[in-house]
Amino acid sequence: MLTESEILRYSRHLLLEDVGEIGQQKLKNAKVLIIGMGGLGSPAAMYLAAAGVGTLVIADFDQLEVSNLQRQIGYQTADTGSDKVKLMKQRLNSINPEIIVRCINRKMDAEQLSLELMMVNLVLDCTDNMHSRHLINAACVQAKASLIVGAAMRFEGQLIFFDHNQSDAACYHCLFPKSEEQVLNCSNSGVIGPVVGTIGTMQALEAIKYILGLPSGIKNRLKLFDGKTLDWQTFTVTKDPNCSVCGQKK
Amino acid sequence: MNVIVNGNIFEIAPNSRIEGLLKSLDKPLNGSALAVNGEIISRTKWAEYRLCEGDNISLFQAIAGG
Ligand SMILES: [Zn+2]
Numbered sequence: 001m002l003t004e005s006e007i008l009r010y011s012r013h014l015l016l017e018d019v020g021e022i023g024q025q026k027l028k029n030a031k032v033l034i035i036g037m038g039g040l041g042s043p044a045a046m047y048l049a050a051a052g053v054g055t056l057v058i059a060d061f062d063q064l065e066v067s068n069l070q071r072q073i074g075y076q077t078a079d080t081g082s083d084k085v086k087l088m089k090q091r092l093n094s095i096n097p098e099i100i101v102r103c104i105n106r107k108m109d110a111e112q113l114s115l116e117l118m119m120v121n122l123v124l125d126c127t128d129n130m131h132s133r134h135l136i137n138a139a140c141v142q143a144k145a146s147l148i149v150g151a152a153m154r155f156e157g158q159l160i161f162f163d164h165n166q167s168d169a170a171c172y173h174c175l176f177p178k179s180e181e182q183v184l185n186c187s188n189s190g191v192i193g194p195v196v197g198t199i200g201t202m203q204a205l206e207a208i209k210y211i212l213g214l215p216s217g218i219k220n221r222l223k224l225f226d227g228k229t230l231d232w233q234t235f236t237v238t239k240d241p242n243c244s245v246c247g248q249k250k
Numbered sequence: 251m252n253v254i255v256n257g258n259i260f261e262i263a264p265n266s267r268i269e270g271l272l273k274s275l276d277k278p279l280n281g282s283a284l285a286v287n288g289e290i291i292s293r294t295k296w297a298e299y300r301l302c303e304g305d306n307i308s309l310f311q312a313i314a315g316g
Contacts, residue, residue: 127316158313177292222290235290235308
């Protein structure tokens with residue numbers, strides 16, 4: 001049952017056939033882990049908090065730097081030097097005091113990650129490096145946790161959903177095998193704020209749809225976003241039976 | 251035969267495999283993924299996968315940033 005204040009707050013959801021009171025209750029009951037509170041994590045967390053996702057677990061171990069503010073729109077200049085998760089928890093609770101926000105203020109190893117995965121319905125990978133992405137992917141495959149991956153750099157974005165609940169789910173390693181090769185991230189290549197914001201916003205949209213039980217357009221489908229032309233390209237990813245992370249032959 | 255690589259027509263020997271195409275492209279493959287006609291071909295299949303005339307190939311890099 002929604003309270004009177006919730007009915008008022010979520011009235012624009014309640015008007016939607018795809019949400020309604022039942023959907024809003026699903027959002028309220030949902031627990032989502034968002035890893036990385038940067039340019040992807042800021043809008044993702046803020047939209048999910050506003051939408052009334054009942055429990056948000058936010059993870060990051062960085063302090064806010066002035067160079068973050070060009071794209072990480074959840075933060076204020078006066079807050080530089082403070083822990084991002086603490087700042088974001090305040091921000092999320094001021095957007096929506098009806099929800100619970102829990103902070104993880106340290107780098108998670110595989111063991112802690114797998115414990116955290118047991119307590120949530122869904123994971124958003126909003127990290128900024130390949131090492132974390134592969135660590136999160138492997139833990140989600142093992143825990144059969146649903147994972148929405150976003151990434152952005154320069155004017156480009158990437159978005160994909162791996163529903164590890166399902167046996168046909170591909171994984172991040174099927175798509176981008178782990179390697180020691182140098183890959184591009186925001187600090188070595190730069191990024192335009194609205195591009196990373198677009199991808200983080202899409203992660204929130206897909207999270208809401210997943211919680212509501214609506215079909216996803218990015219399940220095993222990689223979306224590439226071109227911020228210059230505003231074109232989206234779609235590629236199908238099939239589970240690689242030889243994948244060392246999710247395949248049978250691991 | 252001709253294939254399309256990231257929008258550009260590219261001539262390769264008939265029956266070429268993905269690995270052969272990549273060698274002749276001489277491009278860095280740092281954390282790259284490759285799709286043929288909209289389907290990602292996993293790296294473990296690059297050595298055996300044969301390309302066909304007119305195949306539309308997309309080659310792009312993983313992005314880690316966020
Ligand atoms: Zn895999």
